[in-house]
Amino acid sequence: xxxxRFANPARFLRIARVVTPLAGWIAVAxxxxxxxxxLVLSPxxxxxxxxxxxxxxxxxxxxxxxxxxxxxxLAAAVALVWKHPLADLxxxxxxxxxxxxxxxxLITGSFWGRPTWGAWWVWDARLTSMLVLLFLYxxxxxxxxxxxxxxxxxxAGAVLxxxxxxxxxxxxxxxxxxxxxxxxxxxxxxxGPTIAxxxxxxxxxxxxxxxxxxxxxxxxxxxxxxxxxKIRARLENTPA
Amino acid sequence: xTRKRRxxxxxxxxxxxxxxxxxxxxxxxxxxxxxxxxxxxxxxNKPAPGRAIRLxxxxxxxxxxxxxxxxxxxxVTDTARTIDVTxxxxxxxxxxxxxxxxxxxxxxxxxxxxxxxxxxxxDERYMPPxxxxxxxxxxxxxxxxxxxxxx
Numbered sequence: 001x002x003x004x005r006f007a008n009p010a011r012f013l014r015i016a017r018v019v020t021p022l023a024g025w026i027a028v029a030x031x032x033x034x035x036x037x038x039l040v041l042s043p044x045x046x047x048x049x050x051x052x053x054x055x056x057x058x059x060x061x062x063x064x065x066x067x068x069x070x071x072x073x074l075a076a077a078v079a080l081v082w083k084h085p086l087a088d089l090x091x092x093x094x095x096x097x098x099x100x101x102x103x104x105x106l107i108t109g110s111f112w113g114r115p116t117w118g119a120w121w122v123w124d125a126r127l128t129s130m131l132v133l134l135f136l137y138x139x140x141x142x143x144x145x146x147x148x149x150x151x152x153x154x155x156a157g158a159v160l161x162x163x164x165x166x167x168x169x170x171x172x173x174x175x176x177x178x179x180x181x182x183x184x185x186x187x188x189x190x191x192g193p194t195i196a197x198x199x200x201x202x203x204x205x206x207x208x209x210x211x212x213x214x215x216x217x218x219x220x221x222x223x224x225x226x227x228x229x230k231i232r233a234r235l236e237n238t239p240a
Numbered sequence: 241x242t243r244k245r246r247x248x249x250x251x252x253x254x255x256x257x258x259x260x261x262x263x264x265x266x267x268x269x270x271x272x273x274x275x276x277x278x279x280x281x282x283x284x285n286k287p288a289p290g291r292a293i294r295l296x297x298x299x300x301x302x303x304x305x306x307x308x309x310x311x312x313x314x315x316v317t318d319t320a321r322t323i324d325v326t327x328x329x330x331x332x333x334x335x336x337x338x339x340x341x342x343x344x345x346x347x348x349x350x351x352x353x354x355x356x357x358x359x360x361x362x363d364e365r366y367m368p369p370x371x372x373x374x375x376x377x378x379x380x381x382x383x384x385x386x387x388x389x390x391x
Contacts, residue, residue, distance in 0.1 A: 043368030047334060052366060081247045117359045118332030124275040162255065166262040177266070178273045179296060181342055186364040196367040 009226050012086055020219040027212035034205035042202050051115050056203055058108040059187075060210040061101045065133060066168055068098030068214060072140075073165045076158035086222070088154040091161060092144060093221035097214060099137035106130060117181060125174035126182035129167055136164035276342045279321035279351075287347060295323060295353055296342040296361065304337055316341060316353070327355040334360035 038056030045052035072091045079087035109127070110120045121127065144157030175184045186194045193200055266273065276296030277285075287293050295316055303315035311328045314337075325343050335341060340361030345354045367375075 043370075045366055046369040046372030047339075047362065048366075055366070077251060081244060081251055116332070116334055116362050118335075119357075119359055122275070122359065125273050162251070163258060165255070166258055170262075170266070178270070178275065179278075180275045181359060181361060183362050183364045186366060189364075194365045196371055198368065199366050 009086060013223065013226060016219045016223050020216060020223065023212045023216040023219065027209050027216050030205050030209035030212060034202055034209050037202035038206055042199050043196075045199075048116055051112060052199070054108050054112040055199075056206050058105055058112060059203060060206045061105040061108065062130070063207060064210045064214055065098055065102040065105050065130070066171060067211070068094050068101060069133065069136070069161075069165070069168055072098065072161050073168075076161040079154065080158050080162070088158065089222055089225055090218070091140075091158060092154070093218050093225060094214075095137055095141050095144075097217055097221075099134060099141070101210070101214075102130065102134040102137060106134065119181075122181050124180040124182055125178045126171065126180045129171040129174050132167050133164075133171060136160070136167060140164075278318040279316060279323045280318050282323065282347065283321055290346060292344065292346055292356075294342050294344050295325070295355075296340070297323075299335070299337050299339055299341050301337050316343065321351075323351045323353050325353045325355050327358050329358070331358055332360040334362060336360075339363075 034056065039053050042053075042056075044050050072094050075087040075090040075094075078084050079091065106127075109130075113122070114120050140157050140160050143160055144153045147153035147156065174180060175182055187200070187203075195203065276294035277287075278297055279295070282293070282295065297316040297318045300315040300317045300322060303313075305313045307313060309328065310330070311326065312331060313324065313326050315322050316325055317323075325345075327343065327345075335358060340363060342359040342361055343353060343355035344357040344359070346356075348354050
C-alpha cells in the first residue's frame, strides 16, 4: 500500500521541514493582504454597508471548520482500517484547530446577525447544525482524552468523528433543503457566485490564508507530538 | 479476506447505514426543520389557534404603514398569497419593502398575523452600492427586488 509511505513518522518530519515554514509564510502573506483588502480597501455592501466586512472572517472560518472535519474523518477512517500511526495523531492535532474555526464562525456570525437580522442567534437549520459541529469537535476531544489507554481513546474518538460526518452535508446543504434565516450559498452555486468580484477576491485571499494557517499549525502540532514521543521513549530507555 | 479489507467493508457498510438512517430521519421531520412557513403553507395547513409560528416571505412593495405608538403594519407575500402583519416595536435595519422578512407571532383570523418579533432576511447577493444602483436602473425596480427567498 502506497499510503504507508506518508504515514511513516520519519518521512513526515522530513516533509514537514519544508511544508511547515512554507505554509506559515503563505499564511502570513495572504492573511495580511486579505485583511487589508477585505477590511479596508474593498467596497461596502449596498444593503449591509460596512457590516459586510465580517464576511471576510466568517466565511473562511466556516469553510475551514468543515474542511478540517472532513480531513479528520478521512484520517479517522485510515486509522481504523489501516492502523497508520500518524492518522490518529493527525485527528488529535486537527481537532482543537477545527473547533476554533467553528467557534470563530459562530461568534462572527452572531455579530453579523444582530445588526442584519435583528437577532444574535436563531434556531434555524444552518446555525443549529453548525453548533452541532462544534459539539462534535469538543466531544471528540473529551472522549479521546478520557481513556488511560491512549490507543483506546484514539479508537473511540475515531468512531465518534466518523459518525459525526453526517453533520457535514447537513451544514452545507441546510440552506437549500429547508428554508432558513441564513441566506443560501453565494460562492459555489450553479450560475456562478453572487458576490461582486471586488469582494470575491479578497475573500479568496482570506480562504487561502486560513487554509495555509491550518496546514501550518497542524504540522507544528504533529511535529511537537512526535518529538515529545521521541523524548519520552528515550527517557524510558535510559536507566535511572 | 484480509483483516484490513474486512475492516474497510465494515466501515463502509456502517457509514452507508448511517447515511440512509439520517436521510430518512431528515425527510420524516421535513416540516419541523423549516424555519418559517410561507403564506401559502399557512393557507394549506392552518396552525392550531394560539400556537406561535414563524411567517416568512417578502415585504410587499408599498404595503408598509407606520402608525403612531411604534406600530407597523405591512403585508407579507410569497407572490401567490398575502398575509397582513401588525407589529409593535423597533424594526431591524434591513427591514425594507421588497426584502425578505420572518415574523414570529400568532395568526389572528384568516389572513391577519400579530408579530412579536421581526427578523430581516438577507439574500445571497453582495455588491457595492454603485453596482446595485446601476443594476436597479437597468432592470427596473420590480425585477431587482425579487430575491431568491421564495424558491
